[in-house]
Amino acid sequence: MKMQLDELDTALIGLLADDARAPIADLARRLGVARTTVQARIDRLEQTGTIAGYTLRIGADAKHRIRATALVSVEPRTGTAVVSRLSALPQVQIVHTASGRFDLIVEIASDETDSLDEALDQISAIKGVTAAETLVHLSTKVDRTH
Template sequence: MQNDETDLKLIALLSENARLPVADLSRRLGIARTTVQARIDRLLARGAIAGFTLRKGPGLRAPVRATALLSIEPRAAAAVVARLKTLPQVETVHTTSGRFDLIVTLGADTTEDLDERLDDIRDAQGVKSSESLIHLSTKIDRAG
């Protein structure tokens, strides 16, 4: 079943603030509270909404952030990902197509800490090469 326009508006509102009360959602969407709750339940059951989570604000986010693009040895993905899981500064790891095999986002409190973590990633067994990109400023952040 596809999401209709109301579902998409509901998802957008919840993306901005997942803690909005159903009554507020109802008022903003112009539909009954029971309808809003039924739609949320249906979206959860279908997997359109995977869950509700906390988005870190500027006071909790690491002040220095980077993306590391990794090329890895054949059949080394599981070991490299296992190593990345041990580094608390690693926030996300994505597989990708193209020149790089993994995209890693990470944050640290200082440039020195970030440099050490990037060295840890580069030195991990199975990593052939890496390229690091330091985040300077955020222009759009829809994910938090």
């Protein structure tokens, strides 16, 4: 069942998205409500899955400096095996299924070009992969994922 969010829930989620470690007292003060209200809202948002967890955002200096996206086509009925092999590669960060010309969108990260090149060679060599096209990320202009 989908939970209806009111203005307070939305504002609270926005504050937590900016700083998930913000103290309850600070959140309450910024929202103009009691600490118990904030804690109860957070508990409810967690229980309903609206807040699925908290994560660490890695600073730009600590992130892998070289990122790429591989667009991958696979033979019919080999997708599960290909995804399994992709997940074994340490450079592979995220694998999405896709509609259209390509079946998978593979996000890759590495600290050096040799490692990135090795990962791309390994992806192309996976049994069931029929084509792969790679896009190396040059710079990030917009990032709303963090």
